Structure formats: structure tokens, C-alpha cells
Amino acid sequence: MDKRSERVRAARGELPLDTLIENAQIVNVLTGEIYAGAIGIAGGYIAHLGPYNGAGPEPRSRMDAEGKFAVPGLVDTHVHIESSMMSPAGFAAAVLAHGTTTVVIDPHEIGNVLGMRGVRYMLEATAHLPLRVYVQVPSCVPAVPDLETAGAEFGPQEVAEMLTWERVIGLAEVMDYVGVIAQTPRMRGILAAALERGTVISGHAPGVRGRQLAAYLMAGPDSDHEGCEQDELLEKLRLGMAVESRTSSFGDDMAAVGSIVRRLGGTPPNLVMCTDDIFPEDLMQHGHMDWGVRRAIQGGLTPVEALRVASVHGAMRHRLYDLGAIAPGKRADIVLSRSLEEFAADEVWVDGALVARGGRCVVAPPVEPPALESENTVHLPHPPTPADYALPARPGRTWERVRVIKVQPASPILGLEIMALPVREGSLDVGSSDVCLAAVQERHGRTGRRGYALVRGMGLQRGAAASTVAHDSHNLLVIGRNADDMALAANQLAACGGGLCCAEGGRVLALLPLPIAGLMSPLPLAELVPLVQKLSDALRSLGICRAQPISAIVGMALPVIPHYSVTDHGLVDVDNQRIISLWADEE
């Protein structure tokens, strides 16, 4: 007999159920009701829901839910695993403990480093996890062609090929909304690959409104997680977008979402939930999708509304028809919580197997991690030397008037100013100023190119910081006041396969090794967080006084945030999408 027939027989009471969860308060995210009942599981699927009459054979196991609330496993509609700085296995263990049972990931970061190999690694590394992982194909690798050197370029052909891979269920956030609306050949080609296949196309359209938004929707992408103002979110809901309301390390939308839901008197079917980017410390402190659920309730949603948005709406959005609700015939992904208002995952089942209990994953990680996890992906043309971190002036100059990137306090937006710096031994001397040198070294073994910029306002007063996490191309970014410390930090990362490093006075203050693609650690969350904290503390000790000092570093090379950045090509004028000279008297 086939497995489905066995499940049918168990459902009708002819074969024993595998598990019967009794004495639960069932949170029905479809009808919006909460009622007492039992949940039967057979072959990994829900086989019974409601009162249990005891007829038929005795279930193989019984579990007393002790009146806890039973809710569907939470569905994260958009997340970058890389932001957790953990391997997929570590990430899975961490988020399962918070009731997230399904994630739709955008492996955009590792895609920029390793191209299709990186995407394939994400599939391989998640194939046997208890977490249900679906993959969307990164749509904008690199973010901006010709202004930076990523490890790969994804064109229509690569996208089309990846869309055929198993567990790949769509095109990930199409960030180049300007290109989409303008219908550039690159964006048209990439969208055409997804449209032809009829997959979900996820969007990314911060501040896009009105006719521009209609044009973006017409082009194919039909979701967004970047809006955070109430007006913008409501417009996007009205226009039929899947609004992926977000609670992440960059802030959350839930106050605005709460106001909208109360105004509308309910949750539109196109309101879903995502985490996007959650850093290790936030994951440890606040949680994952459960954090979003609690924030949504604080924002004004009823618990059932918040859970509906965080489960069945997300499953429907991604066409995962057998997920998102506790109902016969659906996968047995279930979370028990003692409280609804203070929602927290006490027990978590995936495919009918208990995977987490009391905030801890109870399933062992895979014994054999993919081979790529032990590969050093930091490919430099030569070991970094202090000479690499000296910026030569033009011949015969004793002073140079230079363009300097101006960091604003508490804002990711970078400005520009003009300063005069002295020249010493043929190189610019930042020693007497409060300026840092920033260098981005291509590290994918392609060009070996190095670009420089000068940065002011970061707070860094001494030493150096280096990172292979440097959105979106993830080249080797080094910022410092001192060429020796810059070379030291860079060498540390070259040796350990990447991560973040902080050095001062010829001494390594902190090293956070992220050897998987230079982005992720094999360590579990509890072991990773102390390293992250030590690195953050070291950055603060050098003068970077920010809530998230790491964020200040890793966003410096992103050529899509206004108005300036630095890549391996040099100083980028983001607004005009071009490289400009460091010398104020040149273009």
C-alpha cells in the first residue's frame, strides 16, 4: 500500500495514528476561532483535527498539550540566512526553537560570492534539515554591474536554469526597481525567465508609489518588504502586493501594520510576514518569526490575526498549499505556546516530528556538512602588506584636496565633503586628521582590483577593522587609521577564510571567523554570539560608538544606498551610478 493510502486509513481510524496531541487549544487561522480539541498525526501529516472519540486502534503515542495553544508552524516569506552569520544548519536549529518551520530564502549574499555554486550549496546544506527551506533565485547579482566586482553575474540564462532546480520556488526580491520600471534589457531578461516559468516574483520597492508602483507590478514583481510608512503599506495592500511585514535587525513595521489592520477591521489576505535580516545577537535576544508575531500583537493585531499573517497567508503567497494551517491533509508543522499574547514556541513539530522544545532544537545537525563549508573563499593576488593600505598622492604634491565620504550619525546614508590632506613619503597622511582610509580588495580571484576612499565621521580613531561581509559583492573591506593594522586585520581574514577582524597597535583585538564563503560561521548561535559581541566591543573600543557597529562597516561598500560608497572600483557616486576621482580637482 502506498504511503498516502496508509495515511487515509489512519485518518479514518483503521490504522493507528502516529501521534495524538490531546488537550490543545486549537488556533484555527482559517476561521479565526480558538477551540479545544485534539490533533492526530500520521505519516508526517495532520490526520485528525477536533474532538477525538477514541474509536479505532490506539495511537502509537499520545501527548498531553496541557491546554497550550496549538498554532501552525510559522512561515517566513523572505529571509537571508547569511545575515544570521550562521550556516544553514545552525540557522535552522536557532529558528526552529522560535517556531519558524518554513523559510523562503534569498541566498543573495552567497550568490554574490560563489554564484550558482553558492545557491546550490544553500540547497544542499538545507536538503536534510528539519527546517523547511525553499529558495528563491537571487535576481540582482551583482547589485550594480560595472561599479563593483562580485564573484558572479546572474543573467537571464543563469536565472532560468536555477528556477528549474528542486525546492526553488521563485525569483527573489527584484531590487533594481529603477531598472524594472525603466525596463532595462537586464531586468527584462531576468523577469522574462521567471514570467515564462510562471513562478512567484518577489519585490523590493522602497518608497515606490503611484504610477511607478503600478508599472513595477505590471512588470512582474508583486511583493514588497521595504515599505514601512503606514500610507505606503496601505497603498501596497490596496494595489494587491503581498506586503511582507517585517521585524528585523533594521527595525520593524508592526506599529504601522497594526494601525492598518485596525483601520481595515481585519487582515487582508495579501498581508504576510518576514524577517529579512536578523543578526545573531537579535536572534538570541528577541527570536525570529515569534518576535514578529509578538510585535504585531503589540502593534494592535489580535493574536489570531498575527498568527494568520505569520502562517497561512505566507504559505498561500508562496503557493505552498500543504502548509500554513493545522488541517487534515496538510503537513504536521505545529507549534505549542502557553500564551498567545506572549507567544513563544514551547514545542515545535515539523512533518509530525518534535524538533524543538523549551527554546532548544532537539534534532542533531547533519553529520556531514557540505564540502564547500571547509573551502577558503578569500582569493587574493598576494598576502596583504602595509603598502597595500597606503594611498599614493599625485607626483610632486605636498597636499591633496580630496573627496571624503561623510558618515552621518544613525543613518546609512553617506554624504561627501572636500578636505585637504598632507602627503608624506608620497602617500596621503590621515594621521593628523580624523579621516580613515577605506580599501576594498576584490577577493573572488577574478581581478584582484583594489579601490580606495577616504571616510570621515565613522568614529574610528585608532587601528583598523576588516570584513569580508561587505554588501553586496562581499569583497575584502578594510577601514583604518593605520596601514600596519589594516594589513594585519586583512591577513587574519585571508588566513581564516573571512569574517570580521579588529586590530590595533599590531595586535588583533577581536576575530570573528566566518569561514563559510566569508559570510557564515559553522558555530551554533550560543557560541557565535559571544564572538560577535567581542568584535562589536572591539569596534566600539576603537571609537565606533553605534548600537550596531558591525552594520556601519558592512554597509560601506553598498553602491545602491545614497549618496556615496566605496567598491573595488573606487569611490562611487551612487546617485549618478559612476566612479569618481578621489581628487577634488578631477571628475
Add this chain to the structure above:
Amino acid sequence: MDKRSERVRAARGELPLDTLIENAQIVNVLTGEIYAGAIGIAGGYIAHLGPYNGAGPEPRSRMDAEGKFAVPGLVDTHVHIESSMMSPAGFAAAVLAHGTTTVVIDPHEIGNVLGMRGVRYMLEATAHLPLRVYVQVPSCVPAVPDLETAGAEFGPQEVAEMLTWERVIGLAEVMDYVGVIAQTPRMRGILAAALERGTVISGHAPGVRGRQLAAYLMAGPDSDHEGCEQDELLEKLRLGMAVESRTSSFGDDMAAVGSIVRRLGGTPPNLVMCTDDIFPEDLMQHGHMDWGVRRAIQGGLTPVEALRVASVHGAMRHRLYDLGAIAPGKRADIVLSRSLEEFAADEVWVDGALVARGGRCVVAPPVEPPALESENTVHLPHPPTPADYALPARPGRTWERVRVIKVQPASPILGLEIMALPVREGSLDVGSSDVCLAAVQERHGRTGRRGYALVRGMGLQRGAAASTVAHDSHNLLVIGRNADDMALAANQLAACGGGLCCAEGGRVLALLPLPIAGLMSPLPLAELVPLVQKLSDALRSLGICRAQPISAIVGMALPVIPHYSVTDHGLVDVDNQRIISLWADEE
């Protein structure tokens, strides 16, 4: 430039919109709001929604909605076109005028007559209609193997093949719920074909509850339109079924649905709407999906709730992602109505083209109907004679104690009683009783088999009625008090390719020709209804005093309604699924 790029350019205001509908009250079925705004259309898609600022080129045409409500075209999740007795073209014209713009059809009736050819005809006949027609593959052809002779049998192989055809989007109502729950080889095979393809599987599970219902869901089908009691409907919603709430010629669920929605405080996403079977007179008098919307509002739904259930929920259920809402990037299927409480389609657009206005379809039918429409599908081994309608007694008998089907007033359920009938010239004589003879003649050119039964309580006192509409095998059913009239009526149908006929005293009282597969007429609704009324009147004149005398006839041969029926195999004991003898002293 490709068409999509042109639409994107029109959306952003660089190319002109095709149509701008101004001054509308937009009913947003996603957010539940109603607000003033304009709708822009380009290339058949919604390209603008909301305030229109007048920037960009002048739209090619403007239309003043005069403050009418703009709602999405209605989506009928389950309908048998054949019940309208009209060709697909006639049906389309009739229902478009009522705001139905998308139908998901189950060509179950024509499938029973013509097999895969019949399904293909339905696709061919709907390929160029302004109505959006999707097809589900009939799952139970014939309804009950071995108890009747249909024109075809659909096994797993046929189902699998039809599921690959264009515009085929699922498996239609799996009526053999007993076989599904018991996992008979036939049902397992047919379900496996659909499961393998990952299509929607529609259900039919009247009165199925509790563990039986869980088993049915586990087996694959996950919708139902047969429940009508409030408790049953609520259970089905809780268990995640798509509840296809129904307003049809057989009654409607809307009072129960209204109570449920008010109790839940809103419309569960799995509540959808269908018409299933609407006869010509009801279509004329009450309408189509608009009737359901009005009934739902009378039942207690708000207009926006009713319209949401009748549009976007149905589209989501059938995975028709570009339908069901007025939103940029979706197909421009729009209905304008002066009133929401008294919802009625004043103007209807499909793909951005005006297709109906003031209750009339304004699009010409296809010039060239499919060849099958002129084919006579009534294939009898010889022309009917009075001798065919004489029921021979056993040799030497002057009386026979016979089993007689007992028709209950106002119920489709047929009982049984034992009577004694005299024998005259070797045949049973019903003349002195109130019993009719019913004969079912296989008419698909396969076996020529003829089955008989005796029927009492139908009301028929004189003459005869014949029908090639005889669910589900649609053989030639003749019921009468008089062999001559029975043969006359049967001959009429054989000559005209089927339909219904009423004869008395050697005279044809009424003929309703349904030459398309013996089920459908090429006439438009306004011309068909008088013929239907005349036929009904004739049946009443012979003594069948029922609101729907035609229904009483055409349901007589259905071997799935308790407790008895008659097929070409003879008298059917439905409860035990076997043929039984007419003679009371035999099995």
C-alpha cells in the same frame, strides 16, 4: 517591444492607457475598503488604480462610471455548463451579462456522453469566448461502473492525459467519496494522476464529517459544495476545505453561510462561491453569480464580504493569480454596479473589453461553432417502436408481484414498494394502476442495452415523457403510461439529436431539442426559455405537479442518489450498488 513592456510603459504614463474608467467607487476586495478612484487599462490588464493625476499622454478612451461601484469580475469555482441547456457560447453570453467573468467548469455530463471528445469540445467551444473558461477533468465517468453504460470510461490514463491539456486546471468534484475514503483502486488511480501533477482536486462530500472527512481530505480532494447545514459547513471550513458556497437551481447555502460569517466576524479565505447547476428559467429569472452575491448579502454578509468570496477567494482557490481583484498587473475583468446591496452588473469588462451592458452581452458569438454541435449523438440500434416499451411478464403469469420505485413528493430520494400488476398479451399492464413504465435505452452506440423499472408517485397520468438528459450516463430515458406515446416521444428525440419530449394520445405536446450531445441547445437564453417552459407545462398537463417537473424526470436514472433508480442495466438498488429483479420473488 514586447507587450508586457508596452503595458509597463502605459502604467508609468509614458504610453497612453487604452481606457480610463473615471469616477468609480472602487470595491477593494483585498483591503475591504470602498473608495473613489479611477481604473486604467492597458493591453487588457489593470494599469492604474486610484487617483488619476492626468500626467502623461491622454488615454485612448475615457469612461465616466458615474459613481457606480467597480468590482472584480465574479469567479464561479464550480459549474456544469450543461445544466443551463445552452451551448458554451450561449451560456457565456447569458452569464457575462450577470457579471460572471470566469468559470471553472466540470464537463461531466458531456464527458459521460462523448468521453474525451466531449471534454475537448468544451475546450474548443470556449477557446474564443469573452468568458474566461477553465476546465476540470471529470473524475467519475461513469458515476458507477457496472451499473450503467455511459458513453465513455475515464480511468487514470485518460485523466492524466486530459490534465495536460491547455486551460485544464484540475480534477473535478470527486463524487465517489465512498471509494475515495475506502481507497478503491479506481479512485486511487484517478487521484494519483492528479496528485502527481500537483493540480487542484475538487471534492463532493455531502454529509461527510469527522474522521471520514479527514480521510477524504487526506486522500486529495479539498473542496466541497454539497454541504448545506451550518454545522457541516463550519466543520469543513475549520478543516481547511474550500467551501464552495452554492446558489443553484437546487437551493442555496447562503442563510447558513451568512450565520457562519457573522459568527466568525469575517470571511475565511477558504470560503468561495459557485453555482453548480442553474437551469435556464432560473438563469433568466434570478441570474448567475450575481444571484449568489445578492443571496449572500441577504444571508448576512456585507456586500464587500460577499464580493470578496465571489471573486478573489475563488481565484486564489483555483490558483488563478492574475484574476479576482482590481489591481495593477491583473487582468482587467471589471463589473460596474449601481448598487451594492442590490448588486447587478450594469457594465462588464473582460480583458479590458466591454462585453456586457444593461444585462445584455454585447459581443457577437463565434461565427463558426465546432463541428460536434451539428452531430446527432443519439445512437440507437433501431428506431424505437411501441414493442420496446412493453414489459414482458414471465411465461404463464396472469399477475406479477413487482418491485415499484416510489417517488416521494418534493424529494429526490426514491423508495420502493411491492405491488401486483395484471398481465395482458404477455406484458405487464399498468393501465388500471397509477404506475408508469420507465425504460432506459443505451444511446451511445455501444451496447443498445435497455433496462426497465416501474415507477409510482411521479404524478404522470397519461402519455409519455422522454429525455436524453438522464444523469449521469444520459441514456434515452422514457417514462410513460402508454407504449405508443413512449415510442413517439423517443422517436422525436432520436430524430432531433436528443432533448426532452412530451407526447400524449399520439401527439407531441412539446419538444425541447437539445441537439448538442443530447444535452444542450444552440439557442440563446431568451429563445430557449419559452421552449423549456412549454415542455414543463406539458409535463404538468400530464400530471407531474412539481415546481421543476424536468428535474423529476432527469434524476430518475442516477444510480448514486438513495435508494433506487433505473439504468440501462435495470432496477438499481443504490444502497447496495447492485441490480435487482423487477419480480418481487426474485433477487
